[in-house]
Each structure stands twice: as structure tokens, then as C-alpha cells.
Amino acid sequence: MTRSETNTWRAVLPLTLVAGALVACAAALAHAELADAARAAQRWPGTTLADLERGREVYVARCSHCHVPRLPEAYPAAAWPALVAKMSNQAKLAPEDEQEITRFLVTTSARLRHEPMPDVPR
């Protein structure tokens, strides 16, 4: 390999690796599943898959302006209600938005971390 070619690779390779990382795999933030809705309904009767997905939408819409939203699996399911309540004051979330976000994060975290549904306030 000539010196010129080596120099070119020095520049192109790191950029290519980043571009590759951008297009690989699925979205980082998990979607709710039917089984999640069934488990959530035991804790919050009447919760549907659409409710959990709406919680995901609200979570992204309201939280991603200020910081990269933490992934549900980043914290134990039982920790999410307090975290959301704390951030709710700063983000000025409406009570229904706070509740939808909490349901989505608790339920998805429990699935992804293989934890039982925590005994959180209804």
C-alpha cells in the first residue's frame, strides 16, 4: 500500500465505521408488546398495547428535547416511578402524560431485565 493510500484509509475508515453503526440494528428504544399489555393490565386494569405505545411516544416527545432518553432497561422497573416523578416537575408533565410514561417504562423494563412487575402505586 502506498503512503497516499494509507493516508486515505486513515481518514475514510473511522468515518465508514461510524456510518456502519448508524445503519445497523433496530431502534434502541424497545416497543411495547402484547405480553407487556397483559402484565401492565394486572397492575393498571384496562391498560392496552396502544396505551403503552402512546406512553413510548410521549416519553420520546417530552424527554428527548433536553436529554437522550434513558432506555427502560437502564434502571430496575421499580425505580422508574420515582425517576419519572422527579423529572415530571422539571418537564412540567401533565399527570396523564406522567402516568403513561411510567406504565411504558415500568412494564418494558421488567420484561427486558427479566424482573417481575414491581409493586408500584396504581
Added chain:
Amino acid sequence: MKSWAALSTAFLVFAALGAPPARATERRFTYTNESTVLAAGGRELEPWTTWRGGRHDYYSAFDERLEFEVGVTDRLQSSWYLNLSSVTTGPSRQQTSSFDGISSEWKVKFSDAVADRVGSALYLEATFGPDLAELEGKLIFDRQIGKLLVALNLVGAYALDLGVNPTAAETEVEAVAALSYALRPGLGFGLEMIEHNRLAGLAWEEAVFFGGPVATYAAEAWWATLTVALQWVALVGASDGHQNLLSAERAQVRFLFGWHL
């Protein structure tokens, strides 16, 4: 320049005293843009400082920008900048300071780095100054992978010299990439890489690759990010070994500070 620094400091202190506690946006990179935008009604003040230095002959430059950002809608953000610079060159260390103009930036977000497969946004910036008119566009892509954020910008800029040589036009093309690992929420370390190209008409005049570490810290109402970028290689226009030290610098340091208002 001193009065400018005093004005900026006074503005920051005033903003700090009057700012309610709120969570500032996080900006994990200084050269690389992310797809995030401020919430509608959100406001942020961002002073920028970039130092560039180390050419074949003595060269030291400070570029200063004071940016005021506003969230227009939940997907659209607008910013206004004041641009100033100070350059010291040559054996006599001659210093020149200048007001480089004002800029207006508009960024529209299409998709999210966490919720969607790839975050994306379009960025347009127009600058108009005593000696320069410039239009810049960026395609922004980013993606969160666990605690790692990766971002890629494709940048194109067209500048017209309105001063000494009014007919001169310059085109710049850049690929900017970065990654940052969050050690804990608000604290990140990573790497930024800038592949900068300058063209005159269709002639490729310069292609320089910079790269170096980036660190960021975000608190409740403010954040700060620092990048140290060294010239790795000049693909076109090398003057000193594999580097271009005639029209590019050996090192650049950029510091951004953001304050949520």
C-alpha cells in the same frame, strides 16, 4: 475583543441570576450536530470558543460565537449568532480582530436517535458579514446504541467574499463523525473526526482530516463540551510531511457552554 468578553460575561451572569432551575439540553459534541431540537418555547444561550493554532509560520486564532437558540415547534429550532474572530500571525505576531457578521440557523428534526432506527435532521445556516456571505447546509444522522451515541454530519457550504476580492467564491464540503460513551447520565467521553475539504470552483484545493477526544458534562441548567482535535493527515494539499500547515492548523480546541434560559 475585551469588551466583547465583558459583555458576554455580564450577559451570562444576568442569565444565571434570572434563570429558573430547568434541565438544559445535552450537546455531546462540538463539531458534530445531533438531531435533537429544543422543545417549543425552550431557550438556550451558547457561547462558543474555538482556538486554532500551529501552522508553518506562527498562527493562533480565536473564533467566538454567541448563539441564542429558540424552540419554534417540537421539531423546529431556530438560532441566531454573533461571530467574532481574532488572529495572530507571522514573526511579528501581528494581531487582527474582526466582527465577522451574524448568522441565522434553522434545524428541523425528522426522526429520533433513540426511538427510531436512525435520528435525522436538516440544518440550514446563513451568515452575512462585512466581508463574507455564506450559506451552509447539513444532513444530520445520529443513533443511540446502549450508552454509546454515534453521529454523522454531511456538510456543504458556499461562501462569497464581499471584501478584498469580491468575485471570489469558495465551496467547502465536510464529513463529520463522532461517538460518545455515557459513563453516567450527563457525563460522556468520546471521539470526534472532521474531514474538511475546500474547493475553488471544481478544483480540490484542500482535504484535511482532524480528530481527537471530546468530553461533555451536563447539569440541571447548563452543559459544557470540549473537543481537542489534531490534524491527522492532509489528503490533498500536504505541505509539511503528511500535514497541511499552510492553510490548516496542527490543532483545534473548541469549547461550548450551554445555558438553559
